[in-house]
Amino acid sequence: MNWEVIVAKERVTVIDIARAAGVSKSTVSLVLQGSSLVNEATRAKVNAAIRELGYVYNRSAANLRQSKSKIIGIVVNDLTNSFFAELAVGVDAVVQSAGFVQFLANTSEKIERQREVIASMREHGVSGLIISPARGTEASDLAPLVESGIPVVLVVRDITGAGVSSLTSDNHAGAVAAVRHLIERGHRRIAFLGGFADTAVFKSRVRGHRDALLEAGLGPQNELVIGSAPSRAGGVTAIEQAMMLKERPTAALCFNDAVAFGVCDGLRARRLEPGADFAVIGFDDVIEAKTAVPALTTVSVDPQGMGEHAAELLLKQIKAGRAEPEAIVSSVRLVVRQSCGAAAERRMKEVSS
């Protein structure tokens, strides 16, 4: 017993601190929580001991006791898309300054993986979840989650009947504004390029496209709606397809900025200069949109701001306990830059040649 060597770095606990500071573990706990009940002098003593011994708080133990954590989960469908990366950054910012930490998971649009990560997050006791659902997610997929009473905020894509709050952008209005702008500039054949046709976001943007066209008496132009993967590569193929048409478009509203960049690429590959020879409008307003050449005209959705907003909404619900679900659709505005700058007549020539 005389040579009992304590070499293994035992975890230092609140009890060790208590012993070192000459108080009880309860007092230490109080200090840890910043309670006003504890005397200034003891608080100092305790804090000193904490620094001294290199104590690190054990949240697992705390969570267990009070059955609530300081974790929020965020699951996105495609982190590779900078729209979602920025969204995550926005969430992270507000969530961190509220003292929470974020679990981030990427589903790559796979429902199965989404199921797994949501389950895993529940096991970790997240106090709330921000979800940008994978393609094809149904209300029933979310049912067990919402029944458990965990606050959930859906972003970007709403799911009807899920019974949770959602934060989407006004896709219809954005598309209408963009197409109207193109019409004002004299365009008559305006394509809608990119995106998966089975998503709600796609549908409402296409609806906006069609409504603006009809409003101007230009007919629905369904043949100019060309889906593709919502990526840069998808944009290239979409514009190629569009240019094979007998009656080519002179302008395009794109499903998102990634597609729009792809469309610009595809245009250049055909020796057409975006902006000068063909008008391109994107959707989202990712950071690169501003600095690209030509600067991208786009419907600004402000992904980072959206992330912040979603996080605030979630935190509000967490604080309030169970809150009535609300569906917020945040307004959107057309940011006119250079990529839609072409005078329509010039393109007319190009097209008729």
Place this chain on the structure above:
Amino acid sequence: MNWEVIVAKERVTVIDIARAAGVSKSTVSLVLQGSSLVNEATRAKVNAAIRELGYVYNRSAANLRQSKSKIIGIVVNDLTNSFFAELAVGVDAVVQSAGFVQFLANTSEKIERQREVIASMREHGVSGLIISPARGTEASDLAPLVESGIPVVLVVRDITGAGVSSLTSDNHAGAVAAVRHLIERGHRRIAFLGGFADTAVFKSRVRGHRDALLEAGLGPQNELVIGSAPSRAGGVTAIEQAMMLKERPTAALCFNDAVAFGVCDGLRARRLEPGADFAVIGFDDVIEAKTAVPALTTVSVDPQGMGEHAAELLLKQIKAGRAEPEAIVSSVRLVVRQSCGAAAERRMKEVSS
């Protein structure tokens, strides 16, 4: 008091399952862990009860008992940069399939925030950490972390003296290869554009640039090394600055792909076509590099692969307990696409005009 309503859904625990299945809690625990000790029939009974009652595993409790978690943390300095987003995706992929879940935090290059998130992750008991350190991080910032014995893998940026494993790319060799390629194509004045001069990554890439130049007897060309923010916008300003020089470059190696895209933008703004009139080489090989127009010649670092590699390294260390730190520098290769395709003579004309 007579109306005491028990509406709050009590958490269902392993004990409830045990009761429902007519076994002991220990057996349920065994089932949960997939132990081979338990009889097939009981296992089925237990699993049925689990589904029946909608049980969700409480990892906080488990962590508390076995003092190890299935969480790994990843902290990146700029999630907005798609290089890091892809890195995170790579990490996520392998970490998830190993049954772990990832905490992701974004430091936005702020040391203070980095300190906070690392502390927070420790409190949550992460079993390992992958860190792409914020600019200016020093070994002493990491000291308490590494002393605690938590496996750490540094990615992208190494920190000398930190005493942990690191995974960086061979920046020097990559830069040498890129510049040699440009020299072979006949270029004589080759700029290095973008990046913060105080980072190790910048320094080794610039060193590669200079060494290749010296090797070919072209002198150090220090005046052609122009720093900037490592972003698209930074690339625009860097190329602008470069083109103000009396003796303009005819080609540039860029700090990263984002800068390279910005350089292309800046070139176009001056009515110069990247690839045709000026050779541009990037660094990193982000996904957009392939589909951009012109497709970007770049030093391929494969961020996603790097993330996967880092995750594997970390998992290995976690499994092995305390392992000897190893410094891996992964090799890198020049992917020649179109943006460096200009014949040098053509550009010579341009420059002398």
Place this chain on the structure above:
DNA sequence: CTTAGTAATTGGAACGTTCCAATTCCGTCA
């Protein structure tokens, strides 16, 4: 029919915190 050996199951302690009710301390007032 016993015994040994393996397979399956089990109760209780432990993990590190928080919460509650109880206690101590100390100055003030009658």
Place this chain on the structure above:
DNA sequence: TGACGGAATTGGAACGTTCCAATTACTAAG
């Protein structure tokens, strides 16, 4: 001097799991 009251502190139970040693059930061998 004693009673009072607020401020500060405290011991023990509880949270939901895992681990350990111990027990029971079953099978095959003697």
